[in-house]
Amino acid sequence: MATTLADIARELGVSKMTVSRAINNHPDINTETRERILKVARKLNYQPNQHARALATNRSYLFGVVVPDLMHSYFAELLHSIESIARPAGFQIVICNTEEDATRETGEVEALRHRTDGLIIASALPPTEVKAYRKMIKEGVKIVLIDRVLEELRCPAVTTDNIKVGMIATDHLISLGHRQIGHLRGPAVMVAKERFEGYQQSLAKNGLQFDPELIRESGFLERDGYEAMRAWIAEGHVPPAIFAPNDPTAIGAMMALDEAGLHPGEDVAIVGGGNIHYGDMLRVPLTTVSWSRTEMGQAAAEILIKLINGELVGTKSAQRIIIEPKLLVRSSCGAKLGAQTRE
Secondary structure (H helix, E strand, C coil): CCCCHHHHHHHHCCCHHHHHHHHCCCCCCCHHHHHHHHHHHHHCCCCCCHHHHHHHHCCCCEEEEEECCCCCHHHHHHHHHHHHHHCCCCCEEEEEECCCCHHHHHHHHHHHCCCCCEEEECCCCCCCCCHHHHHHHHCCCCEEEECCCCCCCCCCEEEECHHHHHHHHHHHHHHCCCCCEEEEECCCCHHHHHHHHHHHHHHHHCCCCCCHHHEEECCCCHHHHHHHHHHHHHHCCCCCEEECCCHHHHHHHHHHHHHCCCCECCCEEEEEECCCCCHHHCCCCCEEEECCHHHHHHHHHHHHHHHHCCCCCHHHHHCEEEECCEEECCHHHCCHHHHHHCC
16 A cells, blocks of 8 residues: 555654645755655655646656666666655656767757756766756756766756876776876766876876876777777787776776786776776676765755755855765786886
């Protein structure tokens, strides 16, 4: 039997009207009471009647969530975290997958803006191409960026410190004795640019000269890492250590190395980013830089709900939340060739 407002009210010893107002974010309900009621609603798996609420409030009670790669478990985890906040608050989710295609993204967002109360976007756009989104925000569209920031766009964002991601990964390879460290540079999005910047900062901090010959262009997908690494192997001069911009790229690169008879963790050290959920179950478990997808997704959902309810104004409407990254050491960084490049 489905959970009702009365069930939640009975559990807490409050009136059904109080529960209804809390779930509908009525201003008469204080934050502490609302959080207590939403917590019980989540526990009891309460599902509101969306159609009735929409008619009564002139809202859709839908979130649009736009991600670049639904096959990447990282974004699946973000979606799960967003839902853990959205559903108890009475919102359902419409998901779009852009496959790292900026043109497709803008088309999907344009369609979703008319069907939803707000959007959470992990953008594949280049950092300066924000004209369409800026116009939407001026027109009242509620947008929260997640994982990927567009610096030219004034709106809330939840991300990690991507410069620090690049620094942590590169610092770790240097700490193992490597002095030639390659990088598979990601696409023209801010995440990739900042991780590349972190890589460069780590080299400079540790007294190592940046060498453009150790950079190869890539994307964020497994096939991108595979193709970039395969071409590098064909050219020769593969460095003994490589920082990949994210885990799928690292995994694709490891596949290419295996195919060529070079063993990740033995012949070439690999470090990725993002802590993909099966990274520790690979034949060679992947060393990576991780941060909490749970915190990231929940924070984005909470911010969007506040935007929709008009609770964020002025400078708060462009707040940034940074989820701190940390290193997870596994087998893929233990390269034998490191001994040949140590000073």
